[in-house]
Amino acid sequence: MKVKVGQLVGSSEPLGRLMSQPMGSVEAFRCAKLVKAVQSELESYEEARKNLIEQHGKNGEIKQTSKNFKVFVNELEKLMEEEITLDAEKLDSSKLDSIEISPIDILALEWLIKESK
Numbered sequence: 001m002k003v004k005v006g007q008l009v010g011s012s013e014p015l016g017r018l019m020s021q022p023m024g025s026v027e028a029f030r031c032a033k034l035v036k037a038v039q040s041e042l043e044s045y046e047e048a049r050k051n052l053i054e055q056h057g058k059n060g061e062i063k064q065t066s067k068n069f070k071v072f073v074n075e076l077e078k079l080m081e082e083e084i085t086l087d088a089e090k091l092d093s094s095k096l097d098s099i100e101i102s103p104i105d106i107l108a109l110e111w112l113i114k115e116s117k
Contacts, residue, residue, distance in 0.1 A: 001088060005045050006080030007111045008038055014105035015112075021099040027091055034088040034112060041084055048079055090114040 019035055052075055053060060056068035063069065094116035106113070 001086045001090060001112070002083055003086060003111050004080065005041070005082045005084060008041055008084075009045060009080065011108040011111070012038070012042060014101075014108040017105055018099070018101060018109060021101065023099055024095055027095045030089050030091055034086065034091070037086040037088045041086070045079065049076065052076060052079070088112075092116055 015035060015038060019031060023031065050060075052072055053062050056062055056072035056075075057066055062072050066072070091113050093113050096113070101109075
């Protein structure tokens with residue numbers, strides 16, 4: 001499954017909430033496998049983000065007033081647009097009917113849910 005880094009970053013908390021919901025064994029397995037793959041990519045993202053801060057900021061932080069702030073933002077945006085491939089299957093929406101989840105979380109997790117026909 002292809003997904004942008006920014007989508008992973010934006011879905012981290014909603015994915016955690018989804019994981020706390022009871023679901024069928026097959027969907028739970030797929031969800032757990034997906035979370036493992038996402039966590040690995042998020043660790044790589046966080047390392048790259050910290051490197052950008054070290055590169056363009058001072059003392060491990062960057063402020064809007066920093067002279068390199070625009071360069072930092074541009075490079076971070078490029079990182080967020082990077083497309084990666086996750087070794088996981090999308091979750092079937094029909095198997096998630098019994099799960100309580102907010103519309104805002106559904107929007108954040110849209111990339112990992114396939115609509116059933």
